Amino acid sequence: MEKKELKIPMLEELEKGPWPSFVTEMKKSADNPMAADTLRQLEQSYEDKISHWKHGGLVGVMGYGGGVIGRYSNLPEQFPEVAEFHTYRVNQPSGWFYNSDALRTLCDIWEKHGSGLTNMHGSTGDLIFLGSKTEAIEPCFKDLGEAGYDLGGSGSDVRTPSCCVGPGRCEWSCYDTLDACYDITQEFQDELHRPAFPYKFKFKFSGCPNDCVASIARSDMSVIGTWKDNIRIDQDEAKKYAKNGVDIQAEICDLCPTSCIDWNGSNISIDNSNCVKCMHCINVMPKALRPGTEGGATILVGAKAPIIGGALLATVFVPFLEMEAPYDDIKELAEAIWDFWGEYGKNRERVGEFIQRVGLATFMDEIGLEPVPEMIAHPRTNPYIFFGDDLDEDDE
Amino acid sequence: MGTPTVDQVAEAMLELVTVTKGKKNLKAPDLKKAMFEKFGEENIDKKMCKLAIRQLIDGGQCIYSYFGGSYITLPPEEGEEG
Ligand code: SF4
Ligand code: SF4
Numbered sequence: 001m002e003k004k005e006l007k008i009p010m011l012e013e014l015e016k017g018p019w020p021s022f023v024t025e026m027k028k029s030a031d032n033p034m035a036a037d038t039l040r041q042l043e044q045s046y047e048d049k050i051s052h053w054k055h056g057g058l059v060g061v062m063g064y065g066g067g068v069i070g071r072y073s074n075l076p077e078q079f080p081e082v083a084e085f086h087t088y089r090v091n092q093p094s095g096w097f098y099n100s101d102a103l104r105t106l107c108d109i110w111e112k113h114g115s116g117l118t119n120m121h122g123s124t125g126d127l128i129f130l131g132s133k134t135e136a137i138e139p140c141f142k143d144l145g146e147a148g149y150d151l152g153g154s155g156s157d158v159r160t161p162s163c164c165v166g167p168g169r170c171e172w173s174c175y176d177t178l179d180a181c182y183d184i185t186q187e188f189q190d191e192l193h194r195p196a197f198p199y200k201f202k203f204k205f206s207g208c209p210n211d212c213v214a215s216i217a218r219s220d221m222s223v224i225g226t227w228k229d230n231i232r233i234d235q236d237e238a239k240k241y242a243k244n245g246v247d248i249q250a251e252i253c254d255l256c257p258t259s260c261i262d263w264n265g266s267n268i269s270i271d272n273s274n275c276v277k278c279m280h281c282i283n284v285m286p287k288a289l290r291p292g293t294e295g296g297a298t299i300l301v302g303a304k305a306p307i308i309g310g311a312l313l314a315t316v317f318v319p320f321l322e323m324e325a326p327y328d329d330i331k332e333l334a335e336a337i338w339d340f341w342g343e344y345g346k347n348r349e350r351v352g353e354f355i356q357r358v359g360l361a362t363f364m365d366e367i368g369l370e371p372v373p374e375m376i377a378h379p380r381t382n383p384y385i386f387f388g389d390d391l392d393e394d395d396e
Numbered sequence: 397m398g399t400p401t402v403d404q405v406a407e408a409m410l411e412l413v414t415v416t417k418g419k420k421n422l423k424a425p426d427l428k429k430a431m432f433e434k435f436g437e438e439n440i441d442k443k444m445c446k447l448a449i450r451q452l453i454d455g456g457q458c459i460y461s462y463f464g465g466s467y468i469t470l471p472p473e474e475g476e477e478g
Contacts, residue, residue, distance in 0.1 A: 055462075056462050056463055056464070058459060058461045058462075058469075058471075060459070060460060060470055062454075062456070063453055063454050064460070065453070065460030065466050066460070066466070070462065140434075154462070155460070155462050155465065155466030156423065156424075156466040157466065190446070193448065194424070194446075194450065194453070194460075195423070195424060195460060195466030196423075196424035196425065196446065196449070197424075197425070198423070198425060198426075198465075199465065228407070239453050339442075342425050342428075343425070343429075345425075347423065347465055347467050348464065
């Protein structure tokens, strides 16, 4: 068959300059007719200033309600190779650890069944395979299954849980994010593959308050590592930082949000009872300061990115939880939330929006959580107003 | 009305999906609510509804469809656009 010319002058503008370019990368795959037509259609979209994709529909694998997102071209005659161009979400390994063998396996499967284009990783956390024809969906799923992979979530279900690299690579991790993420993924397989909620529900696990997976901003249930004992201090290392030019007073003490860290010129002291675990001092002097050893996590609920309605940050629901398998407390809390939200949530209403609508106090009451002072919207701000029995009308 | 079997719940769900086709798309929580109303809260629980939905999906009588949210619908008929 005669090879169709790849004329994409506007896209090629994006290859100029010192930055990496998705156009350059996609051109490397242009031997695949689907990848080539993707580029051609995108050029057409630039010309027309409108997307030529339409989403939705009835694609999927037997028994699953998520994991494949239907996508079609609205110019199928002009770009026949991408007339059907469905996306797979493949459940990534915890912390996105692959060896080269695993990567080769995945790429081989995808080159056999689809466009060969991948997105490592999508904003959902999943490994994304971009562009499959409808007839290839089941065979591709079968090959993925045989290689030990499963699809992730999409639609109104538990989305593929994701976590930071945690103890796999990071000394600050206050719990085993990789294990927690894996355990929750296995536990909620039914909720992940069979959409049964008003809208999506995301779990994200970060090992420390640096929150590298942005769970506080992106997940309905955010599990962020923290510690309850004291920050570990190595005074000799602190002195070395000072000797090497770090202005500890200006760069650390003056920027501590609660002014609870002091430097007297030779020693650091911390009033740990006032430390809000912001990680600033630890990030600046990682050799001198480390999180405490009594690790666990804070559970926050209700964040979302601005897709429908505005963005929401999560609110603290459980100030400290020891993070030991089988993570029963997190599972019970999630199920209590799903029960209430599943019953009264509106279509496409995220948990955070639902909480805003019904009110925090009602929500807490319904899921059976007692308010405690450490439940905060952000450090030192408590969004709960509760009147005790002493203020009941009968007592007046 | 006494406690229904999973088969009976699945059947009632299928009937509802069939009569609402083209008028209203239903999600899993909508089906659950309708079943609670039909059979009575004391006779049915959410686990039973979950099993009934699973039966309909695994048996191919219904499928999950995505229209901005995930709905449970009848499979497309021949010639119907997917
Ligand atoms: S969130 Fe914390 S523990 Fe996880 S990778 Fe980032 S810095 Fe390390
Ligand atoms: S972690 Fe933050 S609040 Fe705590 S001592 Fe360091 S800078 Fe201050």
